[in-house]
Amino acid sequence: MTTHSAVLTVPRVLSIAGTDPTGGAGQAADLKSIAAMGGYGMNVITAVVAQNTTGVIEIHTPPVRVLRAQLEAVSSDVTLDAVKVGMLGSVEVIEAVRDWLAEVKPPVTVIDPVMVATAGGRLLRAEAHTALLSLLPFADLITPNLPELAVLAGADPATTWAEALRQGREVADRFGARVLVKGGHMPGPRTPDALLEPGRHEPVITFDDPRVATFNTHGTGCSLSSAIATIVARTGDDWPAAVSAARSWLRGALEHADDLHVGHGNGPVHHFHHAQHVLADSASHERVTDVLWRDCERVRREIDNLDFIAQLADGTLPPETFQWYLDQDMQYLTVYSRALAALAAAAPSESAREFFAHGAAEVVTVESALHRTRLNGAPQHPASEVTRTYTDFLLAATGSETFAVGAAAVLPCYWLYATLGSALLEKARAAGPEPHPYGDWLATYNAPEFHLAAERAREIVDRAAATADPATVRRMRDAFMRACELELRFFAEPVRRAGARPFAVASTHRVG
Known part of the structure; x- marks a missing residue:
């Protein structure tokens, strides 16, 4: 391991990786990332990979003499400030890179032990695992995902964060290198990460953020x-700051x-x-949904205090x-599914269209199915006035208004339910060890997929608001607040109908 203290304006960073x-x-992502962080990227190709976003099709490994020639061509001419090592693939390739690192001794070396592509497909031959282990002592930082970390630790993939940290400490101590333990493969709505150092039990720094809701995680x-x-090479030896910024x-x-x-x-x-918005500092602009969440605080507080919620x-x-x-x-879900389908038809992007179309189908196949099971069939009562008011509002907001307004109108049914579902399930578990009579229903709204x-x-609403005129943003707020008020009435009605205290809505917000 080496240290690096110089501060560089434009660090020269070499990527040793396969293609995509x-x-x-692979090297395409490496070069983009290096450039995005202000570095000058170079690349040495270890393998030509026929892959796309759906998987790996074929891998061709060029002769090792060609790899050695590439490495020599770069290091004999350019002073390197950092090296990132990615896909290597075979024993011969690993040994060539290991020998080159031992000779050149780059100031910063980060090794990403690539073994399996995100989209599926093995990128490291089984016999190369042992050779890979001989390469890791040359790293300043190792950045495995959880399945790769398990291979390095000689264990099964971690199923808990504590187990992941234990494996990370073992790898850090064994190879004398920092290890970034990444929780992206852990289930749940959050993605913890931790930077570990050899000989140190506690992480140097930890992170715990909400999972970004996207399937586009390739690379x-x-x-x-x-x-x-790149950041370490540019700013010096502050690894926690570099990991945080990256x-x-x-x-x-x-x-x-x-996008x-x-x-x-x-x-x-x-x-x-970040280059799409060079004229606007995104850090200085609050998300529209952050404002909406504050605006509906009263409604959320009133929902929390309802008898229905407490008894549930x-x-x-x-x-x-x-x-x-x-x-x-x-009965609400039947109409809600139609509202989501209307949003899918009006969506301005393919990703938003797929999201709402999938949501419309999920309402029918998952949520409604659970309801039907508990109800032993079809609904037995006519729709109440509150139910009709809410469903009429949704159909109007998603059928007659703009996509942006319609998306804001359905957001509470996602966001309020996800937040409430977590809180309810936590309270239910605290109530006692006995099986909860409504546990299966509560679990549906606390599932990671629902979060x-x-x-x-929420991101779709923020994106729609970013390109909307002020009048549309105001109508988005009105629709969101109206839906929140109707959620409050919807939750209050069962107990009110059964003879509990009277209920009245303090204020309403209408679309139009």
């Missing part, structure tokens, strides 16, 4: 490792990945998302009251 003809991973490992190498940039690249529309599988991230959480809600609620919710959908719906 669709440009999302994230390549991109992050190259970005870290993660922040990559989250933005993921948040804007759906690219590349491929039919796991598409690439948007490496230059502790399991004391009478079965007949819950059945009546499900009956109305079943991801809520975050994706």
